Amino acid sequence: MKAVRWSIPLAIFIILVAFLYVGLWRDPREVPSPLIGKPAPSFALTQLQQPSQTLTNSDLKGKVWLLNVWASWCVSCREEHPLLMRLAASKVVPIYGLDYKDDPGAGKAWLAQNGDPYTASIVDRDGRVGIDYGVYGVPETFVVDKQGVIRYKQIGPLSLEALQQKILPLVRELDK
Amino acid sequence: MIPELGHFALILALLVALVQASVPLTGAALDAPRLMSVARPAARAQALLVALAFGCLAWAFVSNDFSVQNVATNSNSELPLHYRFAATWGSHEGSLLLWTLMLGGWSFAVTLFSRNLPPPLLARVISIMGLISVGFLLFLLLTSSPFERLVPPAAEGRDLNPLLQDPGMVFHPPLLYMGYVGFSVAFSFAIAALLGGRLDATWARWSRPWTTVAWSFLTIGIALGSGWAYYTLGWGGWWFWDPVENASFMPWLTGTALIHSLAVTEKRGAFKSWTVLLAIVAFSLSLVGTFLVRSGVLTSVHAFATDPARGVFILAFLAIVIGGSLALFAWRAANVGLGGNFSVVSRESMLLANNILLAVAMASVLLGTLYPLFLDALNLGKISVGPPYFDAVFYPLMAPAVFLMGVGPIARWRQAPLPELLTRLKWALGVGAISALILPFVLGRWSPLIAFGLFLAAWVFAATVASLLARVKSSHRGSILSALRANSLSYYGMLLAHLGVGVFIAGVTLVKGYEVERDVRLDVGESVAVGRYEFKFLGVKPGPGPNYRALTGAVEVRKDGRLIETLKPEKRIYNASGQPMTIAAIDTGFLGDLYVSLGEPVDGNADNIAGAWGVRVYIKPFVDWIWMGAFLMALGGLLAVSDRRYRLAIGRRAAAVAAATPAAAAAD
């Protein structure tokens, strides 16, 4: 039918608008992690509060745990810190900290000042472990299951919403 | 007081725009001359009111009125006067007001240069431009008023983004917007033609100068943006296929197709519905570009502070304006009718190919720009589409179009005998081939890509000359001079614009093929040699600036051992924002640029500036040809528009039309 071809530009435009509308609610800067569903990259790093001791990822197999990437120079980390303290106090899931590209002295001082929610923090001075985990912005939080597989990544500070709606239910699920 | 006056002026402008958008349009539909005559005064009043509002905002900036939120966020009392003025459009709200001002300006111009337009056509054109003004004014007043007060007023402003404290800032946005907004005239003509049901060669003749002027401004605006990035951003690049750059490039590609398509419609009455569609698409892309920059949908260096609510508003506006136009097109374009016929080898067929290639190029850029968004919206992951994609797709599409650019002007309308074309162009082909084969060796290195680029550039030059020669030869005038004078300005404008393309291609090919970069650590007194040049680093010294602290480096440049210049790259820290900026030092030359910028002090210690530094040195052969070429293109466009026949023939033709067809006008 002749009329159809004249409507093609309109049809294309309608599809375009639909996509643009959906796009309004997305964040183009967010980089999703390709590690979801893959084994957590291995590490063996000294602990921040006990420098003579090393922590490796295999030490943590058999339990569900959170990896929280933080640093004393990170401003947004202060935002989520109270939440982390509450989470740690509730003893639902152990939180391990990755002190990313930080001076250990400054890291310890920061924890002393703001509170230490971490079962242990490990020191990643040159950022290599961070790169392995695909860290590109601090803070970030990973949920790792009993087999050592990464199940979720939170980009940016933790929010109460993210905790209640995504992380805690997932942890409960994985704990079964 | 003054900001409130500005705000009030905007509200009044909105009311007038509502009148402008509705009354003349109704008048055209009902054939009521009284209603149609509202068009001119309404458009002029609206334009003046917006100008008043803009003046009020500019006043607030220039007089450092930090009780206005926008001024406090984007300006600073230490800012030099011309940047305080330019800061008026340095924010989302201000630049939107600039857009609206330009729209008013173009509407005003249409009321001035339209004495011979039939009243229904003028009424419709003005009304549609009024409709667009309504949209922008509503957007300004409802979501983005630049006149918001800050209570209590700030003692000092936060400063204009240092990247914007530059002459480029003073010119790039206004010229760019002149282009974007100028396409609204062609758009309005197209919609008016669809509404009125009359689309003929005369319509094309009216639309053409408006479109060409808008296109010329857009060309300059884009070139300025590219040049600005080159010397401001510090790493010698001039085009990144960044989403916002693409947002300006797509209307440009469409506009180029449009001016060529209008030529065919004007001269041969062909491609009518395609021309109308192009006019709609060109302006639609301007609007989509506005959306992309302000909605947060794509990341870009250019993006203004984002807000989904604003995005929804613009998207709704887009949907109404563009969706409405395309719906009108779907409904009415079929009635527009077919035009002249032409053979397989003819100027029309080549212009058609040019249009198709440009349209495909535009669609490809659109695809690449929006593809990450598509995938993300469908939850198929996040990818990036950058220069490797665009370069791979764009150049192969443009190469045949550039080749055709040499053939088109020589081809006859309707039927161009192939043997004639070959005869006229064979030596142009020869020049192209020889340049491709020999020049690269002379310049230092042969590669297929360089050769191909040089072939195209030389081909364009030679074929353009061939076209002029053919004209002069086949003219019946006695002397060469009178033969040259017999050609219209419009013809020379085309030649100049095409030459500009050739210059541009030469610049791009040569700079990409032969540029050299060195990124080195230099101690004070140490040199680096690049080709025939030697760059000797003399150290960095601190010094003050008007609103920044500067660290100025000195680099002596020697060519073949002889000192030719001392370049002074800078690193600045702006007082108000603390933001650092790298200012490159460039020795600009016709045959190439020497470009030096500072990296970081070697020890990473900000206090140790007197020691070794990282220094970036570039040699960029023929890079300025890129912008020279663009400038020539724009100049060609403006030259073409100054052709006498646009001023005379419109009067003569329209008088005849008006006298002969009162019945036809009544049937509208």
Place this chain on the structure above:
Amino acid sequence: MIRGGLLLIAVSALTLASAATKMDVPSSDTALDARLKRLETELRCLVCQNQTLADSNADLAEDLRREMRALAVAGKSDAEIKAYLVARYGDFVLYNPPIKSTTWLLWGGPFALLVSGGALWWIILRRRAARLPVVVATDASGEARAREILEAAEPPASAK
């Protein structure tokens, strides 16, 4: 003759101009640096997301450049270095989108558009050419009449 002369002048001018700017191919940049630089310009910085890894001054960009250099020195190929980064950051880090099922439309689109455009062009041409009136040869009286008409008419208003 004139054309040949112009050709000669054109080529000589170009040769002279280019001799003035003869560029030496750089020698001291190591092949490794050049290779890394090329790779880095194809990769996206995740912090300053509008810059390549080559241009960005962000800490992470420096770290990643360091990692890439270490990998290159260890003998990894370009593909392996890219795979290293993609494994950690996803396809987002590649400015040159990979060819996979989700990007067929992206890579194939322009080509498909070009082919359809070409087909459209051909169809329009055939249709328009077919409608051209066939020129019928006239006899001598027709030609004389035609010449009469031409000489009586005014010259056209403009050259174009």
